[in-house]
Amino acid sequence: MRGKFITFEGIDGAGKSTHLEWFADLLRQRLGAQGYGQASPARKVVTTREPGGTALGEQLRELLLHRKMHLETEALLMFAARREHIAEIIEPALARGDWVISDRFTDATFAYQGGGRGLAREKLEALEHWVQEDLRPDLTLLFDVPVETASARLAQTRAPDKFEAENRAFFERTRAEYLRRVAEVPARYVVIDATEPIDAIRVKLEELIARI
Numbered sequence: 086m087r088g089k090f091i092t093f094e095g096i097d098g099a100g101k102s103t104h105l106e107w108f109a110d111l112l113r114q115r116l117g118a119q120g121y122g123q124a125s126p127a128r129k130v131v132t133t134r135e136p137g138g139t140a141l142g143e144q145l146r147e148l149l150l151h152r153k154m155h156l157e158t159e160a161l162l163m164f165a166a167r168r169e170h171i172a173e174i175i176e177p178a179l180a181r182g183d184w185v186i187s188d189r190f191t192d193a194t195f196a197y198q199g200g201g202r203g204l205a206r207e208k209l210e211a212l213e214h215w216v217q218e219d220l221r222p223d224l225t226l227l228f229d230v231p232v233e234t235a236s237a238r239l240a241q242t243r244a245p246d247k248f249e250a251e252n253r254a255f256f257e258r259t260r261a262e263y264l265r266r267v268a269e270v271p272a273r274y275v276v277i278d279a280t281e282p283i284d285a286i287r288v289k290l291e292e293l294i295a296r297i
C-alpha cells in the first residue's frame with residue numbers, strides 16, 4: 086500500500102520545526118502499534134524539508150536563502166529543487182509504502198513567491214502541474230500565527246536569512262495566501278492555532294494522529 090504524504094507549513098517563526106520530529110516519532114509509534122509493519126517490511130516515516138531534502142536541493146537552498154535573484158528565478162529554483170526531491174526521496178518512499186513528512190512543500194511557493202512577492206498564481210500552477218503531475222500532499226498542517234508573534238519568536242532565536250528579513254507586509258500577504266488556500270480546499274488542511282503553548286499544540290497533534 087502506498088504511503089501518505091504530510092506537509093508542515095506556516096510563516097517563519099510559526100513553530101513548524103519545533104514539532105516536526107516529535108510528530109514523526111509519534112506517528113512511528115502509531116504505525117507500529119497498528120501493526121502495519123507486521124506482515125510486510127516495516128513502514129518507515131521519512132522526514133525531509135524544502136527547499137532541500139537532497140544533496141542538490143540543499144545546494145539550491147543555500148542559493149535561495151542567501152542570494153538575491155529575480156522573482157521568477159527564485160520560483161523556478163524552488164521547483165527545480167522540488168523536482169529532485171520528488172524523484173530522489175518522496176516518490177520512492179511513498180512507493181515503498183513509507184510515510185513522508187516534509188517541512189514545507191508547494192503551498193510555501195504559492196504563499197511566499199505568490200502571496201508574499203506577487204508572482205502570478207497561474208505561473209505557479211503551471212509549474213506545479215509540470216513538476217508534480219498528480220502528486221499533492223494527503224494532509225497539510227498549517228501552523229497559523231499572527232505576524233507579530235512569529236517575528237517576536239524569531240527575533241529571540243536566529244540571525245534572519247533572506248526571507249526572514251522581509252518586512253511585516255510581506256508576511257501578512259504570505260499568511261493571507263496560506264489561509265486563502267485553506268479556504269479553497271479545506272479537506273486537505275488542518276489549521277493549528279500556533280499561538281498556543283507548545284504543550285497545548287502537542288495535545289492537538291496527538292488527537293490528530295489518533296485519527297489518521
Ligand SMILES: Nc1ncnc2c1ncn2[C@@H]1O[C@H](COP(=O)(O)OP(=O)(O)O)[C@@H](O)[C@H]1O
Nearest residue numbers: 097098099100101102103238242279281282283
Ligand atoms: N507555541 C510556541 N510558543 C512559544 N514559542 C514557540 C512556540 N513554538 C515555537 N516557539 C519558538 O519559536 C521559535 C521559532 O520556532 P520554529 O519551530 O523554528 O519555527 P518555524 O520552523 O516555523 O520557522 C523557536 O525559538 C521556538 O522555540
Ligand SMILES: Cc1cn([C@H]2C[C@H](O)[C@@H](COP(=O)(O)OP(=O)(O)O)O2)c(=O)[nH]c1=O
Nearest residue numbers: 097135136163189190193194197198248249
Ligand atoms: C519551500 C519554500 C520555502 N520558501 C522559504 C520559506 C522560508 O523562509 C525559507 C526556508 O524555509 P524553512 O526551512 O522553514 O526555514 P527555517 O529552517 O529557517 O525555519 O524558504 C519559499 O519562499 N518558497 C518555497 O517554495
